[in-house]
Amino acid sequence: MSSPQFTQPWHGIARDQITWHPVINPEVCNGCGLCVTSCGRSVFRYDYDARRSVVTEPGQCMVGCTTCANTCPEQAISFQPLSDLRVVIKRNKILQRVKKVELLDRERFGVAKPTAGA
Ligand code: SF4
Ligand code: SF4
Numbered sequence: 001m002s003s004p005q006f007t008q009p010w011h012g013i014a015r016d017q018i019t020w021h022p023v024i025n026p027e028v029c030n031g032c033g034l035c036v037t038s039c040g041r042s043v044f045r046y047d048y049d050a051r052r053s054v055v056t057e058p059g060q061c062m063v064g065c066t067t068c069a070n071t072c073p074e075q076a077i078s079f080q081p082l083s084d085l086r087v088v089i090k091r092n093k094i095l096q097r098v099k100k101v102e103l104l105d106r107e108r109f110g111v112a113k114p115t116a117g118a
Helices: 034-038 067-071 082-091 094-109
Strands: 044-047 052-055
Touching (some): 034 067
Antiparallel strands (some): 044 052
């Protein structure tokens, strides 16, 4: 069962409207279980019969995260093309939203504008 804290909207977009989750190539996976133990969002479970990991909660994956793919020793994990995610970001004007929130936070908390090299 999915955990509500990991399926919150992403920048105002319902999580189930965004396709972003790991896909394991079972031909390449060596069953080490590193992805199960390193993901903090319980996206994977370990199948002890098949002796390999499986993706059981794809909707809990953090949009844009690729940690498990980067740490998999067999490069057995892949994701949807980044270009798809860029389309979501552009279509929903996410960069503008993020900038607006940052400006509001700066005003509210009196945070100084970041300087290059700081
Ligand atoms: S880290 Fe890679 S090789 Fe190890 S269980 Fe996960 S998918 Fe398989
Ligand atoms: S990309 Fe990040 S959040 Fe998603 S399954 Fe991998 S480690 Fe977990």
